[in-house]
Amino acid sequence: MKVKPLADRVIVKLEKSETKSAGGIIIPDTAQEKTQSGVVVEVGDDKDVIKVSPGQKILYDKYAGTQIKIDGNDHLILKMQDILAIIE
Numbered sequence: 001m002k003v004k005p006l007a008d009r010v011i012v013k014l015e016k017s018e019t020k021s022a023g024g025i026i027i028p029d030t031a032q033e034k035t036q037s038g039v040v041v042e043v044g045d046d047k048d049v050i051k052v053s054p055g056q057k058i059l060y061d062k063y064a065g066t067q068i069k070i071d072g073n074d075h076l077i078l079k080m081q082d083i084l085a086i087i088e
Helices: none
Strands: 009-014 037-043 057-060 066-070 073-079 083-087
Antiparallel strands (some): 009 073, 037 057, 057 083, 066 073
8 A cells, every 4th residue: 555645744664662671571562662763654745844755764752643554564644843853
């Protein structure tokens, strides 16, 4: 399935969180904190506002975006203002 965001929105593929602690304890899905980083997959058509490009790793606001599934993988649709930083 192909999804193209509109205006100043960006589609981000979520990163999987660690399932094991540093000490080797397995953390169940219900106790894991939601990740706040991901990889930009697609960008909208407002090139004046959007400052990221596909393939860049980003940090985003904790409660931002709309969660969707594309081809069985979790993604978020975010507004550009909800992106906090680019990870290099």
